[in-house]
Amino acid sequence: xxxxxxxxxxxxxxxxxxxxxxxxxxxxxxxxxxxxxxxxxxxxxxxxxxxxxxxxxxxxxxxxxxxxxxxxxxxxxxxxxxxxxxxxxxxxxxxxxxxxxxxxxxxxxxxxxxxxxxxxxxxxxxxxxxxxxxxxxxxxxxxxxxxxxxxxxxxxxxxxxxxxxxxxxxxxxxxxxxxxxxxxxxxxxxxxxxxxxxxxxxxxxxxxxxxxxxxxxxxxxxxxxxxxxxxxxxxxxxxxxxxxxxxxxxxxxxxxxxxxxxxxxxxxxxxxxxxxxxxxxxxxxxxxxxxxxxxxxxxxxxxxxxxxxxxxxxxxxxxxxxxxxxxxxxxxxxxxxxxxx
Amino acid sequence: xxxxxxxxxxxxxxxxxxxxxxxxxxxxxxxxxxxxxxxxxxxxxxxxxxxxxxxxxxxxxxxxxxxxxxxxxxxxxxxxxxxxxxxxxxxxxxxxxxxxxxxxxxxxxxxxxxxxxxxxxxxxxxxxxxxxxxxxxxxxxxxxxxxxxxxxxxxxxxxxxxxxxxxxxxxxxxxxxxxxxxxxxxxxxxxxxxxxxxxxxxxxxxxxxxxxxxxxxxxxxxxxxxxxxxxxxxxxxxxxxxxxxxxxxxxxxxxxxxxxxxxxxxxxxxxxxxxxxxxxxxxxxxxxxxxxxxxxxxxxxxxxxxxxxxxxxxxxxxxxxxxxxxxxxxxxxxxxxxxxx
DNA sequence: CTGTTTTTGAGGTACGCACCTCAAAAATAC
DNA sequence: GTATTTTTGAGGTGCGTACCTCAAAAACAG
Numbered sequence: 001x002x003x004x005x006x007x008x009x010x011x012x013x014x015x016x017x018x019x020x021x022x023x024x025x026x027x028x029x030x031x032x033x034x035x036x037x038x039x040x041x042x043x044x045x046x047x048x049x050x051x052x053x054x055x056x057x058x059x060x061x062x063x064x065x066x067x068x069x070x071x072x073x074x075x076x077x078x079x080x081x082x083x084x085x086x087x088x089x090x091x092x093x094x095x096x097x098x099x100x101x102x103x104x105x106x107x108x109x110x111x112x113x114x115x116x117x118x119x120x121x122x123x124x125x126x127x128x129x130x131x132x133x134x135x136x137x138x139x140x141x142x143x144x145x146x147x148x149x150x151x152x153x154x155x156x157x158x159x160x161x162x163x164x165x166x167x168x169x170x171x172x173x174x175x176x177x178x179x180x181x182x183x184x185x186x187x188x189x190x191x192x193x194x195x196x197x198x199x200x201x202x203x204x205x206x207x208x209x210x211x212x213x214x215x216x217x218x219x220x221x222x223x224x225x226x227x228x229x230x231x232x233x234x235x236x237x238x239x240x241x242x243x244x245x246x247x248x249x250x251x252x253x254x255x256x257x258x259x260x261x262x263x264x265x266x267x268x269x270x271x272x273x274x275x276x277x278x279x280x281x282x283x284x285x286x287x288x289x290x291x292x293x294x295x296x297x298x299x300x301x302x303x304x305x306x307x308x309x310x311x312x313x314x315x316x317x318x319x320x321x322x323x324x325x326x327x328x329x330x331x332x333x334x335x336x337x338x339x340x341x
Numbered sequence: 342x343x344x345x346x347x348x349x350x351x352x353x354x355x356x357x358x359x360x361x362x363x364x365x366x367x368x369x370x371x372x373x374x375x376x377x378x379x380x381x382x383x384x385x386x387x388x389x390x391x392x393x394x395x396x397x398x399x400x401x402x403x404x405x406x407x408x409x410x411x412x413x414x415x416x417x418x419x420x421x422x423x424x425x426x427x428x429x430x431x432x433x434x435x436x437x438x439x440x441x442x443x444x445x446x447x448x449x450x451x452x453x454x455x456x457x458x459x460x461x462x463x464x465x466x467x468x469x470x471x472x473x474x475x476x477x478x479x480x481x482x483x484x485x486x487x488x489x490x491x492x493x494x495x496x497x498x499x500x501x502x503x504x505x506x507x508x509x510x511x512x513x514x515x516x517x518x519x520x521x522x523x524x525x526x527x528x529x530x531x532x533x534x535x536x537x538x539x540x541x542x543x544x545x546x547x548x549x550x551x552x553x554x555x556x557x558x559x560x561x562x563x564x565x566x567x568x569x570x571x572x573x574x575x576x577x578x579x580x581x582x583x584x585x586x587x588x589x590x591x592x593x594x595x596x597x598x599x600x601x602x603x604x605x606x607x608x609x610x611x612x613x614x615x616x617x618x619x620x621x622x623x624x625x626x627x628x629x630x631x632x633x634x635x636x637x638x639x640x641x642x643x644x645x646x647x648x649x650x651x652x653x654x655x656x657x658x659x660x661x662x663x664x665x666x667x668x669x670x671x672x673x674x675x676x677x678x679x680x681x682x
Numbered sequence: 683c684t685g686t687t688t689t690t691g692a693g694g695t696a697c698g699c700a701c702c703t704c705a706a707a708a709a710t711a712c
Numbered sequence: 713g714t715a716t717t718t719t720t721g722a723g724g725t726g727c728g729t730a731c732c733t734c735a736a737a738a739a740c741a742g
Contacts, residue, residue, distance in 0.1 A: 050397075052393035052394075052396065052397060053393075053397050055393065056391075056393055056394050056397060085667060086668075171679055171680060172680075174679040175677060175679040175680045177679075178677055178678065178679050179677070182523065182524050182637075183523050185526075208679075212679065296523075302672070304667055304668060308668070326426060326645055327427075327645065327649070329682065331643070331674070331680070331682055332679075332680035332682070333672070333674070333675075334674075334675035334676075334677065334680065335675075336516060336519050336520070336675065337519060338512055338515040338516040338518075338519050338549075338553065338673075339512060339513075339516045339672070339673035339675060341670065341672055341673070
């Protein structure tokens with residue numbers, strides 16, 4: 001027995017192909033009663049639309065845009081690379097990609113770009129931008145225009161986004177805390193740094209980190225978060241200063257970006273040999289630091305999965321197809337020196 | 342400008358569609374000179390065959406079989422589940438699946454099943470079986486019949502298999518060693534257990550584990566491997582006995598299956614509260630043990646990825662398409678209590 | 683140059699679906 | 713009842729490819 005087709009539905013339901021087509025594609029001009037009859041047959045014989053044939057027929061081209069922060073961030077770089085790779089290798093077919101870099105600190109600029117994308121006839125937008133009221137409204141407008149909108153890496157929970165693709169940052173922080181606690185030998189202080197505590201990610205990570213440290217490793221003293229405000233110079237200066245002032249520091253948790261500056265400052269400091277450094281995201285910098293032993297662990301999300309997931313989900317949303325959650329779940333990856341890959 | 346089609350090739354090369362078809366599908370009856378001309382145009386305009394249209398046209402149905410060990414193993418169970426899930430959700434389309442469970446300790450039975458699959462007109466076989474000369478020959482026969490053959494989870498390096506889908510077990514063992522060393526507090530003994538040291542996986546894991554422990558954590562004494570020979574009763578008995586006899590044991594590394602029996606025995610023993618237990622594969626048992634704290638870490642390979650990867654790779658092999666290595670790389674997952682997911 | 687073989691062209695059908703038109707049938711309103 | 717609207721049927725075309733046939737053209741042998 002082969003896969004049922006529209007012909008099978010028509011025969012079983014005692015209607016014509018045209019009617020089946022009208023029902024399947026929600027075209028008007030069919031009695032409720034007939035719709036129900038066709039639907040019943042569809043359910044009974046287990047018909048599923050052949051997406052490939054359907055796309056072939058309708059000459060479907062998915063127009064997707066990725067809105068990423070501009071600037072020199074390494075994580076964004078690896079993300080853009082993964083995107084190019086996924087696109088080039090036709091993991092997802094029939095997709096016209098557009099990657100836009102925006103100055104995320106300027107909400108108005110983000111809004112302008114999103115508005116432009118809406119008018120450009122995009123089918124879906126994946127964005128990685130901080131949550132601001134302006135962005136929230138722009139997302140709502142995109143949704144109103146019928147676009148699929150997904151947030152990647154950093155969620156926009158209060159917006160109308162269809163989906164968030166990324167890790168649970170509270171759990172990521174808890175994982176960092178667990179690792180830190182188990183890796184630390186003697187009681188001491190733990191320095192926590194980030195580029196910005198205004199970012200939801202850092203907030204959630206800190207929450208999780210503190211919860212685990214307080215509950216299970218109370219012998220350590222967790223210092224208040226130090227912020228670099230995305231300024232490498234500032235990061236280096238502060239870290240150097242704190243390290244000099246607080247010799248009891250035995251661990252450093254880096255919740256955000258700016259690891260290059262952080263590691264540079266640590267190198268310059270008279271840091272203890274058994275300093276435990278835990279950070280986020282696998283980049284050339286953190287990779288090298290794991291290899292050299294300067295970092296003990298990195299908590300990552302696989303950027304390849306991230307972009308492929310984003311592409312698949314936007315497609316599913318466009319096709320109004322259900323999303324296969326298990327495949328799209330982005331896991332919290334734990335990277336040590338030995339499993340960098 | 343749209344995606345180039347066979348029509349574009351025909352026009353550009355000044356030949357007919359029939360000739361283009363003959364060249365693209367390596368059918369006979371075309372002069373070398375003409376083949377070269379058509380190929381040149383294909384390369385120049387960047388034609389790529391539309392797999393969806395192609396499969397639609399040729400009514401392609403991929404017949405794949407998975408050969409898995411029979412018996413009550415939890416890992417195989419989760420694998421079979423993931424397989425059913427991937428199949429049901431049409432992650433891969435146009436695939437007729439067949440899952441066969443074989444008594445892997447009986448090489449002749451495995452050979453019989455493989456021979457039968459070859460005759461049943463399969464397009465590809467994914468197998469998870471120990472490496473024996475008989476199996477190696479059977480794989481060679483399948484290859485000779487033109488089937489795609491991939492090894493999953495456990496490699497068959499000396500065979501003709503097209504691809505191995507799974508983790509690097511040496512690196513997995515090294516990762517286990519690194520975690521064990523960092524998690525252990527006081528110097529002591531480490532118990533290493535497995536179901537069978539005849540399995541290549543356990544051998545490689547032990548090698549990696551020892552290398553890291555010896556080089557970086559020489560203060561601990563790593564005991565010889567204890568084997569259960571797939572017998573839960575034996576596992577329980579041995580572990581209980583060893584734990585009683587060696588009070589200095591501070592860590593346990595479980596390289597293979599049989600974690601349920603192991604954990605049961607540990608629970609029954611007067612184990613130290615800070616015992617570090619590291620094992621492999623995320624199963625209901627190890628998951629619960631992570632949650633309860635009985636296990637400190639699990640080294641896993643995502644079974645969902647494993648089966649999806651196997652399906653994609655078999656398809657690519659059948660289509661003679663290149664494999665997108667980056668997506669198929671199975672990473673060594675590190676699972677702690679906080680990132681179980 | 684003729685006869686034979688090889689290569690090429692032209693055209694068709696099919697795959698499963700989307701989308702279109704026009705006419706026929708059925709349901710409804712008056 | 714007839715007039716009108718709504719619903720349905722029948723049929724077609726195209727998407728990009730595979731695979732088939734038959735005839736025409738070209739290349740080659742003698």
